[in-house]
Amino acid sequence: xxxxxxxxxxxxxxxxxxxxxxxxxxxxxxxxxxxxxxxxxxxxxxxxxxxxxxxxxxxxxxxxxxxxxxxxxxxxxxxxxxxxxxxxxxxxxxxxxxxxxxxxxxxxxxxxxxxxxxxxxxxxxxxxxxxxxxxxxxxxxxxxxxxxxxxxxxxxxxxxxxxxxxxxxxxxxxxxxxxxxxxxxxxxxxxxxxxxxxxxxxxxxxxxxxxxxxxxxxxxxxxxxxxxxxxxxxxxxxxxxxxxxxxxxxxxxxxxxxxxxxxxxxxxxxxxxxxxxxxxxxxxxxxxxxxxxxxxxxxxx
Numbered sequence: 001x002x003x004x005x006x007x008x009x010x011x012x013x014x015x016x017x018x019x020x021x022x023x024x025x026x027x028x029x030x031x032x033x034x035x036x037x038x039x040x041x042x043x044x045x046x047x048x049x050x051x052x053x054x055x056x057x058x059x060x061x062x063x064x065x066x067x068x069x070x071x072x073x074x075x076x077x078x079x080x081x082x083x084x085x086x087x088x089x090x091x092x093x094x095x096x097x098x099x100x101x102x103x104x105x106x107x108x109x110x111x112x113x114x115x116x117x118x119x120x121x122x123x124x125x126x127x128x129x130x131x132x133x134x135x136x137x138x139x140x141x142x143x144x145x146x147x148x149x150x151x152x153x154x155x156x157x158x159x160x161x162x163x164x165x166x167x168x169x170x171x172x173x174x175x176x177x178x179x180x181x182x183x184x185x186x187x188x189x190x191x192x193x194x195x196x197x198x199x200x201x202x203x204x205x206x207x208x209x210x211x212x213x214x215x216x217x218x219x220x221x222x223x224x225x226x227x228x229x230x231x232x233x234x235x236x237x238x239x240x241x242x243x244x245x246x247x248x249x250x251x252x253x254x255x256x257x258x259x260x261x262x263x264x265x266x267x268x269x270x271x272x273x274x275x276x277x278x279x280x281x282x283x284x285x286x287x288x289x290x291x292x293x294x295x296x297x298x299x300x301x
Contacts, residue, residue: 003033003041003042003043004041004042004043004046004047005039005040005041005042006020006021006032006040006042008042008047009042009046009047009050011134012047012051012096012134013047013050013051013054013093013096014054014089015050015053015054020050023053023063027063027064027067028067029049029050029053029067030042030046030049030050032046044100044145047100048097048100048101049074051093051096051097051100052074052075052078052097053066053074054093055078055081055082055090055093056074056077056078056081058089058090059081059090061077078097082094082110083109083113088126088127088130091110091114091127092127092130092131094106094110095107095110095127095128095131095152096131096134098110098152099135099148099149099151099152100148102147102148102151104151104155107152107155110127111123111128111159114127120163120197121197121198121201124160124194124197125284125285128156129191129194129284132152132153132156132190135149135152135153136188136235136265153190156190157189157190157193160190160193160194160196160197161193163197164193164196164197164200167197167200167201169200169203169204169205173203174203174204174205175202175203175204176204176205176228176229177204177205177206177207177225177226177227177228177229178199178204178205178206178207178227178228178229178230178231179206179207179209179218179221179222179225179227179229179230179231179258180192180195180196180199180206180207180208180209180230180231180232181209181210181213181218181230181231181232182210182211182212182213182232182233183212183213183215183232183234183237183238183247184212184213184214184215184237185212185236185237186211186212186233186234186235186236186237187211187212188233188235188236189210189211191233191235191263191264191284192208192210192231192232192233193208194284195231195233195284195287196208198284198287198288198291199231199291202291202292204291207221207225207227209221215250215254219254222255222258226257226258227258228258228259229258229259229260229261230251230255230258230259230260230261231260231261231262231287232251232260232261232262232263232264233262233263233264234247234262234263234264234265234266234267235264235265235266236265236266237266238266241270241271241272244266244267244270244272245272245273248260248262248267248272248273248274248275248278249275251278252275252276252277252278253275255277256277258277259277259278259279260277260278260279261279261281261287261290262278262279262280262281263280263281263282263283263286263287267280268280268281268282268283269282
């Protein structure tokens with residue numbers, strides 16, 4: 001069982017903490033435990049309840065009517081809504097519930113339905129990645145059960161691997177060469193896998209080196225393939241601004257003949273100075289725009 005703070009519930013459900021407190025007092029929805037310092041702690045059942053209540057309310061059901069529903073009735077209405085509507089917020093709610101309940105069958109149904117309707121790329125960009133960003137923030141702050149995060153991450157990873165393996169690029173189709181890696185100590189590879197999919201889908205050759213790659217090994221492999229571009233994502237390492245800036249400067253100097261594409265929470269919005277051959281990607285659309293840019297040769301030295 002997980003213990004969530006009220007801020008964790010706010011992040012996962014989109015319901016403001018102030019509103020949660022009102023619901024708690026007025027409708028007796030929640031009965032959180034309290035720490036010795038009187039801080040509210042919520043369970044998986046509380047999170048599931050708030051997700052359900054929020055989804056029903058967003059779909060026009062009055063909060064006073066929701067308060068009268070029992071658990072079975074509430075769940076049936078939620079399933080009916082998420083099965084009949086494929087708007088992005090509802091599907092993000094549905095994924096969150098699948099994670100909390102460790103419900104693989106529900107995950108598969110959500111993914112299958114949305115991929116058929118929107119295609120794989122749009123499903124990832126508009127549903128899965130926003131959802132995983134929320135989960136990632138909670139994982140970093142210790143606000144989510146690691147088992148739940150591992151469960152949903154591995155299911156998403158499997159989908160990405162299948163999508164990547166289905167792509168074949170002949171040598172004559174290759175546009176540019178990209179080398180993808182995560183630095184030593186960095187294990188969160190879903191963003192990198194999705195970048196690999198986007199690149200291959202657009203007929204680029206990729207050399208996917210995966211998680212936690214020591215710098216000296218990157219250098220030796222780079223010398224073999226000499227890619228046009230290097231791409232990495234910094235989520236939890238390095239751990240300070242000075243270390244991040246040093247990493248950016250080092251990789252720029254070590255690979256002066258390639259353009260370095262960097263993204264991730266440790267980079268975006270952190271005031272990192274970009275050397276001439278480094279491009280910071282603030283979101284996945286930036287990567288798509290970069291790949292599609294007919295003038296991106298201007299970045300190559």
